[in-house]
Amino acid sequence: MDGSSLERLLKVYEAEYIERNKTSAKLFEKARVHLAGGVTGNMKLMRPYPHPIFFDHSNGSKVYDVDGHEYIDTIGGAGTQILGHNHPPVVEAVKRQAEKALMVIYPTELEAQLAEKIARHNPHMEQLRFTNTGSEAATMVLRTARAFTGRDKIGKFEGNWHGQHDLTLISGTAVPQGEDSSPKAVPDSPGLPRDIPESTLILPYNNTEASVQAIRKNAKELAAVIIEPVCVFQCGVVPAGREFLKALREVTSANDIPLIFDEVITGFRLGLGGATELLGVKPDLAIYGKIIGGGMPIGAFGGRKDIMESAVAPQVQQGSSGIKILHSGSFTGHPVSLAAGIAMISELERLNPYPYMESITQEYKRKTMAAAIDLGIKLHINSLGSFYQFLFTDRAPLSKRDVLRADPFRQRVFSTGMTIKGVVIIPAHPGLMSNAHSSEDVKTMVTVSEEVLTQMAASEKTGTLPVTTASAA
16 A cells, blocks of 8 residues: 555645634634643644644534534543533533632532542542542542552553653653563653652553562552553553453452552443443542543542541541641632532433443444445454544554554544544544434444545545545635
8 A cells, every 4th residue: 555645645634624724723823922832731732733723612512613613522521521512400500609609618518419429339439539630639649548558659550641740650651661561661751850760660551460470579669559440542442351450459459559540531431330330340549530520620539448537537536646648729629610520420320321322332333343344444443331442453452552553644644534524533532422422423423434434545545535625726
């Protein structure tokens, strides 16, 4: 196949992208004057598109840009909008609370109400605390584990993402180094203290023998082992194997090492009990975010009562020094976020959208895979529940290293083609179905996917390029 033909197709798609999004391009240039890089978060750059698309409003399964285009949304607020954008009961809860009390800093009854809902469906969360983000929750849960055990080192898995704080910004987004069975700690970002890699043990995801051996070897130093029970953003929607998780549970329990599940993305997305219920392994501590805020910023950390009371709860108990970790913050337990979260989980309880979302995810996967096979394109779509990930490869991945063997250029071409045709995709980002995605939406997604894949196949086989607004002009 002629790679240069695909490069020409990408140029056609990108020319159409630029033609469609002139207002976004102007806004991006204006934003770059005072915003570093023109955005307030790297993901918003929508790389490697020519420039980001600026959006104006959203509703249900759709988002609308400043140039007047409607898109079927495949990201859903990074997964927060499980019931669709602007789900009425959530919006009403936000309005009511904003009118009642926007910010008071004092405790409100909403804190205990949302905590009770989370714990009801996730019994391992015996006690918890709220934070402002998932990253903050990860910071606090690791601080809790260190305080509880008196140890410093953290075990984490290559390709797992636990937020943008120093403690775990290692070997998540970075290109893997070292052997498959013994990954090297690689900083994900400049600006980290030089000793951070030394305080982190990098473990191979879904490699039972190597992980168990490494944990045993470092047991006396490990304050915790943290894992994404489903590695979503960096591994292409890859669940930890059940036997792998059971082995981690056994070796950490045997060595008094808290096992932490990062369910910031999977919590309440894979079911009310998240990945913990789905995979059948109970952690000592866990972190949550995304859906529990209903679209408002929030996070949570917690778990075993003895750990939380020993390391977090500020009450001075008889015979105790009373020294606890520092956890506070003006916006922690923000009443509007709590109200939105209560409304969101209440709606999930009422609607039980999970079977429907899984069914439409599987329908999209099945039909698109069939089209790729007919066209002779090597495409694998990893999926779990309402998550899915396009990977231009001929085998199912089990780790980040497997994902990196997929063809990123073909994924870039596909994503650009989909976006200019009305199904917005951020390249390399997993897709997420919501309860608001209709059967008609799925039909459109399949049709557009087939169209783009057909154009990709034609460009490689015959050099044929599609006629677009930009090329016609």
